[in-house]
Amino acid sequence: xxxxxxxxxxxxxxxxxxxxxxxxxxxxxxxxxxxxxxxxxxxxxxxxxxxxxxxxxxxxxxxxxxxxxxxxxxxxxxxxxxxxxxxxxxxxxxxxxxxxxxxxxxxxxxxxxxxxxxxxxxxxxxxxxxxxxxxxxxxxxxxxxxxxxxxxxxxxxxxxxxxxxxxxxxxxxxxxxxxxxxxxxxxxxxxxxxxxxxxxxxxxxxxxxxxxxxxxxxxxxxxxxxxxxxxxxxxxxxxxxxxxxxxxxxxxxxxxxxxxxxxxxxxxxxxxxxxxxxxxxxxxxxxxxxxxxxxxxxxxxxxxxxxxxxxxxxxxxxxxxxxxxxxxxxxxxxxxxxxxxxxxxxxxxxxxxxxxxxxxxxxxxxxxxxxxxxxxxxxxxxxxxxxxxxxxxxxxxxxxxxxxxxxxxxxxxxxxxxxxxxxxxx
Numbered sequence: 001x002x003x004x005x006x007x008x009x010x011x012x013x014x015x016x017x018x019x020x021x022x023x024x025x026x027x028x029x030x031x032x033x034x035x036x037x038x039x040x041x042x043x044x045x046x047x048x049x050x051x052x053x054x055x056x057x058x059x060x061x062x063x064x065x066x067x068x069x070x071x072x073x074x075x076x077x078x079x080x081x082x083x084x085x086x087x088x089x090x091x092x093x094x095x096x097x098x099x100x101x102x103x104x105x106x107x108x109x110x111x112x113x114x115x116x117x118x119x120x121x122x123x124x125x126x127x128x129x130x131x132x133x134x135x136x137x138x139x140x141x142x143x144x145x146x147x148x149x150x151x152x153x154x155x156x157x158x159x160x161x162x163x164x165x166x167x168x169x170x171x172x173x174x175x176x177x178x179x180x181x182x183x184x185x186x187x188x189x190x191x192x193x194x195x196x197x198x199x200x201x202x203x204x205x206x207x208x209x210x211x212x213x214x215x216x217x218x219x220x221x222x223x224x225x226x227x228x229x230x231x232x233x234x235x236x237x238x239x240x241x242x243x244x245x246x247x248x249x250x251x252x253x254x255x256x257x258x259x260x261x262x263x264x265x266x267x268x269x270x271x272x273x274x275x276x277x278x279x280x281x282x283x284x285x286x287x288x289x290x291x292x293x294x295x296x297x298x299x300x301x302x303x304x305x306x307x308x309x310x311x312x313x314x315x316x317x318x319x320x321x322x323x324x325x326x327x328x329x330x331x332x333x334x335x336x337x338x339x340x341x342x343x344x345x346x347x348x349x350x351x352x353x354x355x356x357x358x359x360x361x362x363x364x365x366x367x368x369x370x371x372x373x374x375x376x377x378x379x380x381x382x383x384x385x386x387x388x389x390x391x392x393x394x395x396x397x398x399x400x401x402x403x404x405x406x407x408x409x410x411x412x413x414x415x416x417x418x419x420x421x422x423x424x425x426x
């Protein structure tokens with residue numbers, strides 16, 4: 001599967017005779033979890049994510065009680081000793097979850113975990129309510145930030161000295177992790193708790209495009225007046241939230257960003273872990289800004305297949321026009337896919353060379369080649385995803401993509417000027 005080729009050296013000292021919780025080998029965290037960042041043996045173009053720069057955030061967390069906002073993408077790479085044969089010990093790079101990594105560290109007291117949409121381990125459907133719970137592996141309480149309570153409560157934050165945020169985003173406004181970031185920042189600001197952000201690359205960070213959210217259409221699928229594709233990392237976006245006074249009553253969150261190394265906005269970055277159940281690979285992530293608009297329609301965008309966000313179709317698309325068809329079925333990440341069990345006609349994009357760019361051509365194509373155009377849009381949901389009611393009206397009026405794009409130009413130029421103030425990477 002697609003894999004980030006980050007090479008990272010960690011100095012590890014394992015104490016083999018001691019135990020933690022009766023069954024976990026204890027690590028000498030004073031040295032074992034620190035990183036020698038002065039001589040990393042890595043090519044200059046290999047991206048080092050914030051989570052792998054352990055010495056940078058361990059010094060901020062030393063002796064503190066913390067909460068962690070994390071999901072399945074919150075991975076730390078570290079060296080682990082391994083028996084090569086009966087007489088020889090070697091080592092290999094392994095992926096360790098950030099929560100497990102810090103929970104084993106004697107210098108840090110992890111008190112709780114906060115889980116975004118899809119849950120802590122990333123198995124819930126899109127939009128599915130995620131309940132509070134307990135992590136089986138560590139025994140830590142897990143508080144859901146997707147459901148009735150999208151913002152950490154004062155009670156949940158009580159006693160914490162800091163909160164760590166480490167979630168992989170994909171750079172699209174309606175991808176809800178940046179809304180979770182907003183609420184976490186707001187709660188931390190209100191409780192005078194510093195937030196430490198472990199930055200990660202934006203795989204769609206090379207461009208800015210799409211309609212800008214109108215204030216009256218603000219929701220969890222988009223809280224701020226930004227274009228559909230914002231072109232920022234989580235760390236950069238957090239700086240914008242503070243700088244533009246988007247938190248309630250203009251409160252400011254005390255943030256520290258553990259930055260990326262060897263990253264620019266033109267960098268190509270292949271994710272080693274699905275950022276959510278229905279983004280299984282690079283192709284899906286690249287196409288997501290464009291095909292994600294189908295979430296606000298009655299057209300299936302590959303959910304219920306193994307090619308999520310790499311195809312689209314519906315029973316009411318014209319089968320005389322489309323040569324491709326498929327039948328959605330419930331699967332991992334999609335218990336109730338649109339048009340479950342029904343033959344759907346449409347387009348397969350799984351083998352095309354997807355460009356890192358946003359386009360309306362797929363939504364316009366589907367609308368124009370529908371046998372019943374009244375079935376295409378779920379108006380409320382489409383407006384929420386688009387961030388504006390204008391886009392649906394423009395498509396229904398037969399406007400071309402070029403004509404529609406002209407209506408975005410000023411908003412995009414204004415946003416790019418604002419965005420420039422908060423960029424960290426060239």
